[in-house]
Amino acid sequence: MTATFNHTIIASKDRAESARFYRELLEVPAAPSWGPFTNVQLDGGVLLQFAEPPVEIQMQHYAFLLDDERFDRAYARLTEWGVEHWADPQMRRPGEINHEHGGRGVYCKDPAGHAVELITRPYL
Template sequence: MPATFNHTIIASKDRAESARFYRELLEAAEAPSWGLFTNIALGDGVLLQFAEPPVDIQMQHYAFLVDDELFDRAYARLTDWGVVHWADPQMRRPGEINHEHGGRGVYCKDPAGHAVELLTRPYL
């Protein structure tokens, strides 16, 4: 069997707030949660597990490939929520989206300060 991606743990200042942000932004399903984790489910059974570590949180980058319709809805949510966003990962083009790789993309930060990228076309 080839390797497939199963889950990742995303460090959060408030795991419920972070899970809600991703769930609403990505239109993801709630998933059973246990112990230290608040979970949401993406396609193909991939879990995002949110936890509050007892250490300083280092910024990570999470990129999500979405279709054009979800991109439109998610981008509308970001603007409705007043989330600062950029067209580039260097955060030099605020309030814009990009049209790279034959699609569209946008960057923002989640409630814990992680970089989130939404893109409509894969890099490869």
């Protein structure tokens, strides 16, 4: 068997709120949850597991590759929700998207303050 990505734990201030944000933004289903985790399932069975650790949360970066139609819907949701967003990771181009790598991209922060990147073309 080759190595494949299976799951990651995302630290959250409110695991239900964070899971709902990703579920609705990415149009993905909830998954069975257990113990301290609220789970969201991506294609290929990959789980995003949201937990509320008893420590200060350090910002992480999560990038998601979306097709053009899903990107359009996700971007519309960000603007509808009033989520601050940028065309660049340095947050110098607010309220814009980028057109890099032959596609489009946008950056925002999730409810716990993690950086979220949505792109329509992979970098490689």
